[in-house]
Amino acid sequence: xxxxxxxxxxxxxxxxxxxxxxxxxxxxxxxxxxxxxxxxxxxxxxxxxxxxxxxxxxxxxxxxxxxxxxxxxxxxxxxxxxxxxxxxxxxxxxxxxxxxxxxxxxxxxxxxxxxxxxxxxxxxxxxxxxxxxxxxxxxxxxxxxxxxxxxxxxxxx
Numbered sequence: 001x002x003x004x005x006x007x008x009x010x011x012x013x014x015x016x017x018x019x020x021x022x023x024x025x026x027x028x029x030x031x032x033x034x035x036x037x038x039x040x041x042x043x044x045x046x047x048x049x050x051x052x053x054x055x056x057x058x059x060x061x062x063x064x065x066x067x068x069x070x071x072x073x074x075x076x077x078x079x080x081x082x083x084x085x086x087x088x089x090x091x092x093x094x095x096x097x098x099x100x101x102x103x104x105x106x107x108x109x110x111x112x113x114x115x116x117x118x119x120x121x122x123x124x125x126x127x128x129x130x131x132x133x134x135x136x137x138x139x140x141x142x143x144x145x146x147x148x149x150x151x152x153x154x155x156x157x
Contacts, residue, residue: 020092020135024099024128027135032083038076044068048129048136056122056144057156074155081107085124095130103142109152118151120144 003011031046044064053061053070061067075081088101101124106117127139144156 017092020097020130021090023135024090024092024097025088027128027137028085028088028099028101028126031137032085035071035075036080036082038072040068040072043071046137048131048138051137052139054139054141055156056142075107077153077155078107078109079111081105097128097130097135099126099128100124101126107151107153109150116149118147118149118153120147120156122146 027046031043034040034042044067047064047067049064050062051064051067053067055061058070061070082105084104084106086102086104088099090097090099102121103124104119104121106119109116109118122143122145125139125141126137128135129138
């Protein structure tokens with residue numbers, strides 16, 4: 001079977017789209033696993049310098065460094081935590097992309113009390129920009145729809 005030029009172009013576009021979506025998923029998973037380890041350098045490297053974070057209880061946070069400092073201060077007191085990224089979907093348009101997903105955050109609030117963790121969840125909306133070397137997060141909107149347990153740390157008020 002001979003592949004026409006148009007078929008080859010369509011196949012190439014589809015492959016590029018799949019590669020971009022895999023790269024966006026990898027960026028978030030890599031970054032959020034670093035967040036769980038409190039590896040702020042790796043996590044903040046996922047964000048563009050001019051990024052914006054919108055999170056329910058906080059004001060908008062502008063800039064990579066401000067985002068890093070705010071989140072590090074809020075999450076540092078938790079002895080351990082896990083950020084779960086669920087049901088992610090991405091749309092790519094050239095060097096820009098958008099994505100949606102769900103957050104399920106679980107944290108131990110007191111050392112030795114892992115049987116009673118604090119949890120919360122809600123929707124993510126992301127915006128990304130392609131840069132030399134890959135993708136960066138330019139905007140994240142995160143809403144909290146539910147909580148469970150007591151957050152004795154009170155980091156997200």
